[in-house]
Amino acid sequence: MHRQRRLIILLSALHLVSYASMAAAGNDFVVITNLQSGIEKMSKDEVINVYMGRNRKLASGINAIPLDLENPITEKAHFYNVMVNKELSEISSYWARLMFSGQGSPPKQVANQEEAIDIVISRPGAIAYIDRKKIDKRVKIVFDPLRS
Amino acid sequence: MKDFFLRLCIPSLLFLGLTGSFTARAETEIQAESRTEPKAESKASQDTPFKFSGFGTLGVTYNTSRDFDYIRDLLQTTGVGASRRIDLGLDSLLGLQLSAPIIDNLEATAQVVARRSYRGFRPELSWLFVKYSPDDNLDLRGGRLGFDVYPLADSRNVGYSYLWVRPPVDYFGNLIISYIDGADAVYKFNTETTQTKIKFFSGQAQEQVLVDAPDNFFSLKGSRIFGGHLEFQSQHWLARVGLTNLRFKNELPSLLPLFAALNSLELIAINPSLPQLAHDLSFKEKRVRYLSAGLVYDQGPLQAQLMYSRLKSESLGFNSNQSAFITVGYRHKEWTPYVTLAKTKPIDYRALGNSLPSGTNVQFDQINAAVQSVSSSTLSEQNTQSLGLRYSLSNSSDIKVQFDHLDVTQRGLVRATTAAWNGKANIITCTFNFIFN
Numbered sequence: 001m002h003r004q005r006r007l008i009i010l011l012s013a014l015h016l017v018s019y020a021s022m023a024a025a026g027n028d029f030v031v032i033t034n035l036q037s038g039i040e041k042m043s044k045d046e047v048i049n050v051y052m053g054r055n056r057k058l059a060s061g062i063n064a065i066p067l068d069l070e071n072p073i074t075e076k077a078h079f080y081n082v083m084v085n086k087e088l089s090e091i092s093s094y095w096a097r098l099m100f101s102g103q104g105s106p107p108k109q110v111a112n113q114e115e116a117i118d119i120v121i122s123r124p125g126a127i128a129y130i131d132r133k134k135i136d137k138r139v140k141i142v143f144d145p146l147r148s
Numbered sequence: 149m150k151d152f153f154l155r156l157c158i159p160s161l162l163f164l165g166l167t168g169s170f171t172a173r174a175e176t177e178i179q180a181e182s183r184t185e186p187k188a189e190s191k192a193s194q195d196t197p198f199k200f201s202g203f204g205t206l207g208v209t210y211n212t213s214r215d216f217d218y219i220r221d222l223l224q225t226t227g228v229g230a231s232r233r234i235d236l237g238l239d240s241l242l243g244l245q246l247s248a249p250i251i252d253n254l255e256a257t258a259q260v261v262a263r264r265s266y267r268g269f270r271p272e273l274s275w276l277f278v279k280y281s282p283d284d285n286l287d288l289r290g291g292r293l294g295f296d297v298y299p300l301a302d303s304r305n306v307g308y309s310y311l312w313v314r315p316p317v318d319y320f321g322n323l324i325i326s327y328i329d330g331a332d333a334v335y336k337f338n339t340e341t342t343q344t345k346i347k348f349f350s351g352q353a354q355e356q357v358l359v360d361a362p363d364n365f366f367s368l369k370g371s372r373i374f375g376g377h378l379e380f381q382s383q384h385w386l387a388r389v390g391l392t393n394l395r396f397k398n399e400l401p402s403l404l405p406l407f408a409a410l411n412s413l414e415l416i417a418i419n420p421s422l423p424q425l426a427h428d429l430s431f432k433e434k435r436v437r438y439l440s441a442g443l444v445y446d447q448g449p450l451q452a453q454l455m456y457s458r459l460k461s462e463s464l465g466f467n468s469n470q471s472a473f474i475t476v477g478y479r480h481k482e483w484t485p486y487v488t489l490a491k492t493k494p495i496d497y498r499a500l501g502n503s504l505p506s507g508t509n510v511q512f513d514q515i516n517a518a519v520q521s522v523s524s525s526t527l528s529e530q531n532t533q534s535l536g537l538r539y540s541l542s543n544s545s546d547i548k549v550q551f552d553h554l555d556v557t558q559r560g561l562v563r564a565t566t567a568a569w570n571g572k573a574n575i576i577t578c579t580f581n582f583i584f585n
Contacts (some may be wrong), residue, residue, distance in 0.1 A: 045341050045383060054343050054381065056284050063284075085448030087479065090542035096583045097309035100203055100245060101294055101302040102257050102279065 029079060029129040031143035032117075036124045038062060040144045048083055050127060052094070053104040058125060066107035067116045067128040075113070079129045082145050173518055194525040200249045201585030205307035207239030209577040215569035216562045218554070220314050221321040222526075223265045225358045229573070230564040237264045239314050239579055243305055245273070255279045261305055266365065274305070274327050285338075288332040293349065297375070297392050298324070298455055301443040307581035311451070311486045311538050312575070313550040316531050317471040318490035319455060321561050324357045325394070328373055343381045350374035358563075359525045361398060366431065370397040375438070385399070386444040392437070399432040400465065406518050415515070419503055425464075431498050434463035449479040460495070467527045468495040479539070484538040494558065497524075528560030530571075545582040552577070 005013045009067040010064050028030050031047050033039065038060025042050075058064045058114045073088070086094075095106040110116045116128040133142060211218050211229035219227035220238055228235030241263035249255045256278045262271035277291030294302030301323065304315040330351015337344045354366040377390030409415060410426035440457040456472040469492055477486030501520030504512040536550035556562060556571040 021345065043340070049338075049341075049343075050384070055338055075354070087481075087540065088543045089546065090479065092543045092583070093309050093546075096203065096306050097303045099201060099299065100243065100259070100306045100309065100583075101296065102275065102277070104248075105199065107248075134284070 027084070028132050028146065029075065029082075030132045030135060030141045030145075031127060031129050032135060032139040032144050033058070033127050034119055034120055034122075034124045034141050037127075037140065037142070039142060040140075044083065044145075046142065047127075047143050051107060052085070053098060053106070058127070062125040065119075065123055065126040067110045067119060067126060069113060069116060069129070070109045073111050074113075075131070077127070083104040155500050171334070177373065178312065183336045187367070193251075197249055199262070199585065200245070201247075202242065202244040203308060203581075203583045204242040204307045205239055205579050206308075207577060207579035208234070208312060208576060209235045211235075211573055211575055213569065213573040214414050216556075216559070216565040216573070218317075218573065218575055219321070219563055220264075220317060222324050222561070223326065223355060224265050225362075225563060226264075227563055228564070228575070237269055239307070239577065240264075241305055243306075245275075247524060250278070250455065253281045255281075266358055283463070284460060285336045287334045287336075289333075291328050292329050292353065293332055295323070295325045295328050295353075295373075296379075297325075297390055297438055298440050298457065299379070299386065299388050299453075305578055306583070307460075307548075308544070308546060308583045309546070311475070311477045311484060312488060312536060313579045316475070316488055316490035316532065316534070318492040318530055319457065319471045319473045322454070322455075322469065322471060322528065322561040323458070323528075324368065325353045325355060325373065327355075328353055330373075330415065340380070341382055345379040345381075346376065348374075348376040353394065360402070360521070364400075364402050366400045368396070371395060372397070375384045375552070377440075384445060384447045386446070388440075388442045390438070390440045394436045394438075396397050396431045396434050396466075399430060400522075403430065403522060406515065406522070409511075409515055409532070410519075415504065418505070425519065427502055428464045429519065431463050431465055434466070435467060436461045436463075450477075450480075452476045458495070464500065465522045465525060467497060467524070469493060469528065470495055480584075482540040484540075486534075486536050486538065488532070488534040488536070490534070492561070493529045494527055497527060499523075524558070524560075526560045527558045529558035530554060530561055541543070544584060545580065548577075548579050548581070550577045550579075551575070 003027060031042065036059060039058055046059065051066045056064060077088050080088060080091050098104045110119065113130050113134055117139060120126040120128050192380045199472035209228045210233065213229055214233065215230065217230045228238050233322040240352045241261060243259060243261040244259065245259040247255060257275060257493050259275040260268065260271050261274045273292060275292050275294055277293050278290045279289045281287050282447045296302035298406045300310065300315065301320065303309050304320055307556055328351035330349060332347060332349035334345055351373060353371045353373050356365040356367045359366045373392065373394045375390065375392030377388055379386065379388040380497055410422040415422055431507060437460045438457060442455040445452045452475065458470045459468055461468045466510065471492035473488060473490035475486060475488040478482050499520065500523045503519055504516055505512055506516055532552050532554050534550055534552045536548055538548045540546050552575040554573045554575060
């Protein structure tokens with residue numbers, strides 16, 4: 001009996017720890033676009049539709065260029081977890097279906113947040129999710145998960 | 149092996165050469181990926197806009213019965229069970245895809261798949277098309293295109309893109325067309341939260357189906373096919389309704405002697421409806437209509453699909469049927485268990501084996517048997533209950549294990565059956581699936 005109780009406590013603690021670390025795995029992100037993107041705000045659905053390839057344009061009519069972060073991969077995982085409650089493997093699967101039936105290709109994979117910001121500054125249609133602490137006036141915040 | 153690579157490399161090289169001569173140095177958007185890992189020597193430079201990607205499955209399957217061959221679809225002539233107890237070739241396949249922008253709004257794509265079909269395990273050009281997108285809402289494609297009569301039908305070779313080890317055989321197995329040579333047009337209409345797509349296509353089918361072992365094939369080559377679908381998608385739902393019309397161009401050659409007999413004066417004297425029977429059994433110029441409907445629900449860890457299709461055939465030699473399946477999967481971390489129920493059954497089937505008095509004449513009996521055989525050559529009725537588990541290994545690979553309980557009443561979707569078989573079997577499969585790009 002005693003041993004069972006200890007096991008349950010241990011398992012619960014492990015579970016809590018893993019949950020806590022998962023929640024902290026991704027930094028607070030915001031979704032940004034170029035200052036000339038022509039849009040001020042995007043809804044959660046609009047961001048999802050662009051990232052899932054369902055909408056190829058931003059609301060202003062410019063071709064959307066969604067960017068995915070390759071490093072750290074926890075940022076990418078956190079983004080899709082928050083936005084669509086999906087694991088990265090499910091996102092990969094989804095794109096495999098579309099890519100191999102000629103219906104599109106996944107967002108451009110970018111090496112790190114600095115590079116993503118550089119691209120957003122230079123391309124009007126670029127859109128990226130970035131740690132809010134790295135944002136400055138050179139980009140525009142169009143979606144904040146904590147405020148919707 | 150050398151033969152295999154030659155067959156794969158020569159079309160790839162031709163394709164590279166063709167698009168290379170049109171492609172300008174300028175990148176389109178930010179599509180430039182320098183990761184072209186050529187199978188053969190490529191003239192593409194370092195900063196090429198070519199996109200080379202691929203998918204594959206390594207599968208092993210076991211059939212508890214030795215009395216029949218379980219197959220994946222009608223394009224396979226042998227399977228697991230009677231031909232082999234453990235099969236590495238049923239689901240194993242490799243697909244390579246090359247896609248390149250030609251000029252603005254124009255993109256070319258080629259896909260080659262090597263898998264087991266009626267030609268053995270050989271690479272086949274599954275697609276080769278050019279896509280023109282005059283504006284954001286319209287895509288026009290021409291060339292060799294995937295046949296996507298059902299949602300997912302044109303990606304049914306990509307194991308990594310779905311939960312199962314193979315698309316439910318009772319539903320997808322009846323498809324005798326995987327690609328068409330022709331053109332299609334997709335018009336998209338978006339609102340803030342929904343996407344609507346309308347597609348039309350027209351072309352010719354090219355493949356062959358085994359009607360009777362070992363080598364009695366029915367060729368679809370040149371048969372006109374056209375159709376379309378309407379698809380509606382919202383955040384969590386996808387619904388699609390489609391119609392397809394196929395007209396057989398060719399006759400089944402082995403039927404000609406039978407037709408000659410049924411049209412002979414002596415036999416007409418006994419049964420004057422024989423010429424009509426011959427006409428009803430024939431394939432040439434007969435039409436087949438598919439109606440298909442599908443519903444997909446996808447929210448976070450839960451996904452479910454329901455599909456129904458109905459095939460009506462003007463030829464008694466090609467059986468009308470209806471099929472359906474439902475599948476539900478729920479993901480927990482890397483694990484996704486799923487369950488599938490699938491079924492297919494005939495529509496309007498009548499036994500036709502007694503057009504001539506039986507038991508009196510050997511020739512009469514032979515003709516009766518031949519008529520019965522033709523009218524039930526594609527007759528299939530079976531249902532399958534499946535339980536499976538998918539484990540995500542990485543963001544580009546997974547492993548699945550699936551257990552299928554199969555109950556077959558009419559044997560059109562299986563091969564090499566023995567008379568003694570009771571129609572039941574269990575299939576155990578494990579596949580490793582990957583993609584790369």
